[in-house]
Amino acid sequence: MSVIPDKPQAPFPDKPKVPAADQTLRILRFLAHQRGPVAAQTVATQLDLPRSSVYHLLAAMESHGFVVHLEGDRRWGLGTAAFELAGGYARQEPLARLGRPIVAQLADRAGESAHLAVMTGRDVLYIVEERAPRRPTLITDVGVRLPAHLTATGRAMLAALPREQVRALFPDAASLSAERTGRGPGRPRELRELLRQTRADGHATEDGEVTLGFRSIGVAVRDHAEWPAAAIAITWPEDAQVDPIRLADLAIDAAADLSRRIGRR
Incomplete structure (x- = not known):
């Protein structure tokens, strides 16, 4: 007599008690794993959801800023609210704890101050700051938020986003109006x-857009x-005798190290 093998147990055998909430979270998780924006039909097909339900859920999430619709x-x-969730995760310490020793080592090797930041909306939020000996205090202290398009960290992350996402964040000149020193796009x-x-360069630069007299190099952590x-x-400081190429290489190595620690292959 042949034996029919037991059917594998699903990780969550019970059906969700709130199907709409389950579907919403599945859609957000799916979008988070895509390289760029996707069509609603793709979402419905990949998740095996009714297309009408997907449209209704996407519209609700759009009204709260969790997704954006690129009409063209x-x-x-x-959307930006999804970045807020990422920032909230970072504020709860896991990323900061993993990054702190890497940033400290980077500051030691570079002989200059180093920091780690995450994106939150159109801003960056600094979560780790390591000041090099005999270097002045910077504005980029832990908990400080600055416009992403003016900072090296923000530009590094924006350059790693799909171009459509950048357009959604900065659709017009008004969205770029925040300035500190009169410089910047x-x-x-x-x-x-x-x-x-x-x-093209593999790293971002900033020259006096945040604070006059200071320069920065930033690299995204993926x-x-x-x-x-x-x-x-x-x-x-712009008058310091440094080799920008060497600093860029050090930042690239540090970012790659942290990327591996958070699960990038």
Whole structure:
């Protein structure tokens, strides 16, 4: 007599008591693993959900900022509220705890101050700061938020995002209006060119846009889905005798180390 093998048990055998909540979380998780925005039909097909339900849920999430609808492309991507969740995760310490020894070692090797930041909306939030000996205190202290498009950490993360996502975050000149020293991109076209150069160089730079007299180099920290989970940067006084290429290499190595520790293959 043949024996029929037992059917494998599902990780969560009980049906969700709130199907809409379950479907919403599945959609968010699916979008988070994509390289860029996708069509609603793709979401429905991949998750085996009714298309009408997907549209209703996406509309609800859009009203709360968790997704954005790119009308011209007819695609959906994560919104700024999703970044807020990522920032909340970072504030609860796991990323900071993993990054702190790496940033400290980077500051020692570079002889300059180093920091770790995450994206939250259109800003970056600094979660680790290591000041090098005999270097002045920087504005980039833990808990400080600065406009992402002005900072090396923010530019590094923006350059690692899909271009459609950047357009959703910075659709017009008004979204780029925050400035500190009168420097930095003032139009979306200028930001796109800056990010193009960042991708070509493999790292971001900043020269006096945050604080006059200081420069920075930043590199994105990517997670298992190649999403920019954070960025590491080095900052130094512009009159310091440094080799920017060497500092960029050190930042790239540090970012790669942290990327591996958070699960990037």
